[in-house]
Amino acid sequence: MSFAAWTLFAGFWVIFVTSPGPNAVNCIQNGMNFGFGRALIGVAAILTQATAFLLLSAAGVTALLTASPTAFLIAKLIGAGFLIWLGIRGWMRAATPLKTSHKPARHIYLHALSVATINPKSVAGYLAAFSQFVQPDVAMAQQMVMIMPTALTITALSYTGYTALGAALGRAALSAIGNLVLRRVLAGSFVLYGLALGATALPQGNPT
Numbered sequence: 001m002s003f004a005a006w007t008l009f010a011g012f013w014v015i016f017v018t019s020p021g022p023n024a025v026n027c028i029q030n031g032m033n034f035g036f037g038r039a040l041i042g043v044a045a046i047l048t049q050a051t052a053f054l055l056l057s058a059a060g061v062t063a064l065l066t067a068s069p070t071a072f073l074i075a076k077l078i079g080a081g082f083l084i085w086l087g088i089r090g091w092m093r094a095a096t097p098l099k100t101s102h103k104p105a106r107h108i109y110l111h112a113l114s115v116a117t118i119n120p121k122s123v124a125g126y127l128a129a130f131s132q133f134v135q136p137d138v139a140m141a142q143q144m145v146m147i148m149p150t151a152l153t154i155t156a157l158s159y160t161g162y163t164a165l166g167a168a169l170g171r172a173a174l175s176a177i178g179n180l181v182l183r184r185v186l187a188g189s190f191v192l193y194g195l196a197l198g199a200t201a202l203p204q205g206n207p208t
Contacts (some may be wrong), residue, residue: 001135001143006150008029013151017158024162026115030165031166034108039163041105042112043156050155056124058140064105078118087191 001009017023023046030039116122134143 001133001138001146004148005133007137010150010154012133012141013154013156017155022115022119023112023159027159028166028169029161030112031163031168032109032170034103035170036164036167038105038108039167040160041108043159043163045109045112046116046159047152049122050152051148052117053122053126054144054151058144072134084191084195087188091188091191099130106141 015120027039027042027046030042134140134147
């Protein structure tokens with residue numbers, strides 16, 4: 001991969017992983033609920049998903065999935081429904097007093113992994129990265145040596161930042177009246193993102 005191609009890829013990846021989405025919201029919520037240290041387990045789960053998707057993309061699995069409209073539609077609808085469910089549950093639990101949780105690390109990890117994996121944005125993003133920035137005339141292994149460290153480093157920095165933000169908000173809002181509003185805004189973002197994904201997944205009627 002040339003330096004120019006790497007620069008374009010790195011710029012794309014910064015935008016991709018820093019734009020607000022389910023992973024970012026989940027990191028903020030983890031930071032608020034578990035504190036910065038324990039919430040980093042969720043970041044580790046996102047990095048696990050990122051590593052797997054990068055390898056799958058290199059093998060052409062992501063491209064194969066998106067080449068099937070039916071498979072991609074199902075993935076988007078499942079992801080949309082899951083995000084809406086998380087948002088509704090978060091909204092209903094928003095009135096519960098916020099306190100540092102001692103949920104097992106396994107729960108934090110698996111929850112973050114499920115949010116990251118089932119999000120159709122990931123499929124679209126990884127496909128875009130590989131379809132736009134991978135050079136067909138260069139060996140894939142040679143390009144992955146540059147792509148993997150770049151993508152994982154940027155991903156780690158982004159979601160660690162969101163986790164730190166959540167931890168700071170959690171400390172500031174443990175007893176604040178505005179905590180209810182803040183938690184419902186975060187829950188609402190899950191619902192809105194899920195609805196948006198569902199809307200884009202549904203077939204569009206042809207104008208008559």
